[in-house]
Amino acid sequence: MKGTVAVMTEPGKLAYEDYELPEPGQGALLVSVVRTNVCGSELHIWQGNHPTKRSGVMGHEMVGRIERLGAGVETDYAGRPVQAGDRVVAAYFLTCRKCAACQRGQFALCANAYKFWVKEAGEAPHFHGSFATHYYIHPDQYFYKVPDNVPDAAAASVNCALTQVYYGIVQGGLRYGETVVLQGAGGLGLNAAAVAKQFGARVIVIDAVRSRLEKAKQFGADEVIDMAEHDTPEKRSRAVEALTGGAMADMAMELTGVPGAFAEGIGLIRPGGRYVSIGNVSPGRTTAFDPGQLTRKAIRIIPIIRYEPWFLDEALRFLSRHIDDYPFADLLDGHFGLHEIGDALDRSASRAVTRASIVPGRSRYAADGESPL
Numbered sequence: 001m002k003g004t005v006a007v008m009t010e011p012g013k014l015a016y017e018d019y020e021l022p023e024p025g026q027g028a029l030l031v032s033v034v035r036t037n038v039c040g041s042e043l044h045i046w047q048g049n050h051p052t053k054r055s056g057v058m059g060h061e062m063v064g065r066i067e068r069l070g071a072g073v074e075t076d077y078a079g080r081p082v083q084a085g086d087r088v089v090a091a092y093f094l095t096c097r098k099c100a101a102c103q104r105g106q107f108a109l110c111a112n113a114y115k116f117w118v119k120e121a122g123e124a125p126h127f128h129g130s131f132a133t134h135y136y137i138h139p140d141q142y143f144y145k146v147p148d149n150v151p152d153a154a155a156a157s158v159n160c161a162l163t164q165v166y167y168g169i170v171q172g173g174l175r176y177g178e179t180v181v182l183q184g185a186g187g188l189g190l191n192a193a194a195v196a197k198q199f200g201a202r203v204i205v206i207d208a209v210r211s212r213l214e215k216a217k218q219f220g221a222d223e224v225i226d227m228a229e230h231d232t233p234e235k236r237s238r239a240v241e242a243l244t245g246g247a248m249a250d251m252a253m254e255l256t257g258v259p260g261a262f263a264e265g266i267g268l269i270r271p272g273g274r275y276v277s278i279g280n281v282s283p284g285r286t287t288a289f290d291p292g293q294l295t296r297k298a299i300r301i302i303p304i305i306r307y308e309p310w311f312l313d314e315a316l317r318f319l320s321r322h323i324d325d326y327p328f329a330d331l332l333d334g335h336f337g338l339h340e341i342g343d344a345l346d347r348s349a350s351r352a353v354t355r356a357s358i359v360p361g362r363s364r365y366a367a368d369g370e371s372p373l
Helices: 040-046 158-171 187-198 210-218 233-243 259-268 291-297 311-321 338-349
Strands: 002-010 013-020 029-037 061-069 087-090 134-137 143-145 179-183 202-207 223-226 249-254 269-277 300-303 334-336 356-358
Touching: 002 338, 013 338, 029 087, 040 338, 061 134, 061 158, 087 134, 087 158, 087 311, 143 311, 158 187, 158 249, 158 269, 158 311, 179 187, 179 259, 187 202, 187 210, 202 210, 202 233, 210 223, 223 233, 233 259, 249 259, 259 269, 259 291, 269 291, 334 338, 338 356
Parallel strands: 179 202, 179 249, 202 223, 249 269, 269 300, 334 356
Antiparallel strands: 002 013, 029 061, 029 134, 029 356, 061 087, 087 143
C-alpha cells in the first residue's frame, strides 16, 4: 500500500511523490493524516525565509488516526491505552532526553528536536511531514490521544498554535486580573485570546485585518485595536494607554512574525511588565530597536521556541473543557485538498484566509464558510 507526500523542491514549488507505507519500528507509529494546517513556519520555508530548509516534506500542525503501531506502543505519553483507529496529536519535534539541554530539564530546547524536520522524501521512512496522506511518529516524539468531544477541525490546531501560546502564557506568568495585549489575530493570536481569557485576564488584540479582529471578539478579546485606524506605533500605544487608563499592559505577546512588531511591543507594556515573543522565528530579519526604553522600563523579555512536550496534553484538556465556549473549529476558514497545498500556502501568505487546512482525499477547494467534506 502506498501513500503520497507533497515535496517542496525549492521555495515556492511543489511536487508529489508516492512511497510504500513503512512498518513503524520499536516505539514508533504510523498515522493517516485527518487534517493538517498551514502554520507560519511553513510560510517562512515556502517563501524562502528559513536559514537552512530549502526543500523537503513540510507540514506539522495536524491530527491523525493510528494506522500501525510499532512494537511496545500500547499507550500515549499520558498512559492512556491506544489502538489502531484512535485519533492522536503529536509534538512536532523530538525530545531525546540525552542532549545537554534535556539534561538541564529544558526539553523545549532539545538539540535533536528537528532531527526529522523537513527531510527529503526519498529518505526512509519518507513521511516526515504532515503535508501527506500519512505521517510517521518517531520514538521520543510525544503523542496524545484526542478527547472524544474534540472535533477534527479543532484538534488539528492543538500541536502547534494552541500549545505554543498556552506554554507562552504560562511562561509569561499571566495572572488573574492582568491586562495582556496580543499583537496579531491569526491562528496564534486567536488561540491566545481564548487561553488568556480563561486565565482571567483582560485581553486587547491588535491586527490590521478587520475580519480577524471580529473573530478575536469571539475568542474572548475585550477590546480590539484596528491598525487601519491607528496606523502608527505611537497611535497604537496611545490606544492601549487610553484603554488601560494610563496603566498600559502587564504583558504583551508578539504573535505576528513581523520584526517591527517586536520593537513596537515594548511601548505597550507598563514598567516591570513582561513581553513574550513567539512569532519572529526567521534569523536575519532585523528592526530598529530602542534598548534604553527596555532598560528604563525594566521589561522582561521571554522568547518562546517550541514547548515542553507535556504541555500538548495540557492544551488538549483545555480544548476539551472549553470546546463549547469558543468557535475553535471555525479557526480553519479555508479547506483544501492534498493537491491544492500550493494554493493553501499562497492564500495564507496573502491573508486571504486566517488558517488554511488540508484534508487529504478532498478534491477541491472549499470557499470560506463552506462546510468541509
